Amino acid sequence: MTDVICIGAAVVDIPLRPVSKNIFDIESYPVDRIAMTIGGDAINEATIISRLGYKTALMSKVGEDAAGKFILDFCQKEGIDTEALNIDPKVDTSINVGLVTEDGERTFVTNRNGSLWKTDITDVDFSKFKGARLLTLASIFNCPLLDNKSLVQIFKKAKEENMIICADMIKPRFSEKLEDIGEALGYIDYFFPNYDEACLLSGEKDLDAVADSFLKYGVKHVIIKTGKEGCFIKTKEKSVKVPAISGIKAIDTIGAGDNFAAGFITALLDGKELINCAQFANAAASIAVQNPGATTGVLNKKQVEKVFEYYG
Numbered sequence: 001m002t003d004v005i006c007i008g009a010a011v012v013d014i015p016l017r018p019v020s021k022n023i024f025d026i027e028s029y030p031v032d033r034i035a036m037t038i039g040g041d042a043i044n045e046a047t048i049i050s051r052l053g054y055k056t057a058l059m060s061k062v063g064e065d066a067a068g069k070f071i072l073d074f075c076q077k078e079g080i081d082t083e084a085l086n087i088d089p090k091v092d093t094s095i096n097v098g099l100v101t102e103d104g105e106r107t108f109v110t111n112r113n114g115s116l117w118k119t120d121i122t123d124v125d126f127s128k129f130k131g132a133r134l135l136t137l138a139s140i141f142n143c144p145l146l147d148n149k150s151l152v153q154i155f156k157k158a159k160e161e162n163m164i165i166c167a168d169m170i171k172p173r174f175s176e177k178l179e180d181i182g183e184a185l186g187y188i189d190y191f192f193p194n195y196d197e198a199c200l201l202s203g204e205k206d207l208d209a210v211a212d213s214f215l216k217y218g219v220k221h222v223i224i225k226t227g228k229e230g231c232f233i234k235t236k237e238k239s240v241k242v243p244a245i246s247g248i249k250a251i252d253t254i255g256a257g258d259n260f261a262a263g264f265i266t267a268l269l270d271g272k273e274l275i276n277c278a279q280f281a282n283a284a285a286s287i288a289v290q291n292p293g294a295t296t297g298v299l300n301k302k303q304v305e306k307v308f309e310y311y312g
């Protein structure tokens with residue numbers, strides 16, 4: 001039985017570090033490590049939700065290649081349901097090569113024809129929605145073919161099955177505006193943008209105004225992630241700031257948002273109150289930022305519960 005349907009990106013990242021900006025002046029450039037790692041917000045989120053105890057099905061597209069196999073093997077190891085993961089022999093699995101300088105500056109080389117850019121509504125298996133409790137879209141704008149029209153179709157179907165709908169977002173790729181995804185927003189029960197992304201999309205700066213612009217389109221609960229501040233929740237009835245776990249040393253915020261969403265969703269399915277869901281999300285994210293990468297921090301539920309006790 002599937003609890004959570006997670007739709008979005010599953011890719012391979014190859015970080016190269018340290019590189020300097022004169023990389024082309026050097027004939028053979030040595031870095032510390034070259035290896036495939038798992039990337040993509042949907043697979044990150046699916047991994048953490050799965051470790052926190054809920055059966056998660058990943059819906060995405062990968063190629064029939066070594067990188068795709070790497071993703072499948074990873075899912076198997078994590079207990080993620082890949083029955084509906086589409087293996088498409090016509091595409092290359094998206095691989096992002098990340099160039100990182102000594103002081104952390106980075107740029108990515110990506111395949112504009114890779115699986116992430118080809119992921120569309122045909123990669124969504126509606127037959128698996130039946131009986132599932134929650135659908136999470138990670139993230140709006142990441143897979144460009146999952147546009148407003150597709151999202152509305154997906155969300156409508158999820159609502160027919162009485163599922164809770166959650167969504168994260170990344171920065172718009174083609175300067176999309178709020179109205180471009182307005183109809184899809186109307187179906188979202190819990191929306192998790194971070195502050196910068198939310199400002200960009202709404203054109204507002206003040207937290208209340210940013211949240212209001214989403215509420216206006218029908219989002220039920222706006223949860224704006226505010227980095228080391230924690231998060232800000234706003235519904236039609238009330239708004240509240242939920243402070244982050246303090247006194248920790250953040251070393252890598254990659255995937256912090258995905259861990260936040262996974263923590264929130266887990267707490268929601270556990271039946272926790274809204275504010276406690278946000279606290280549980282902050283707790284999961286705080287573990288993530290203290291560890292490298294997106295999926296090396298949060299390993300099990302006990303660990304997050306322990307940090308959650310911080311809120312007393």
Ligand code: ADP
Pocket residue numbers: 193194195225226227228229230231244245246248250253254255256257258260281282283285286289
């Ligand atoms: P994203 O990763 O999507 O860009 P944020 O940078 O806002 O989003 O971080 C997501 C969450 O990670 C925050 O809401 C917070 O819970 C947690 N977080 C980030 N930085 C810190 C920090 N320095 N200390 C504690 N928690 C943090």
Ligand code: NA
Pocket residue numbers: 168169194256257258
């Ligand atoms: Na994010």
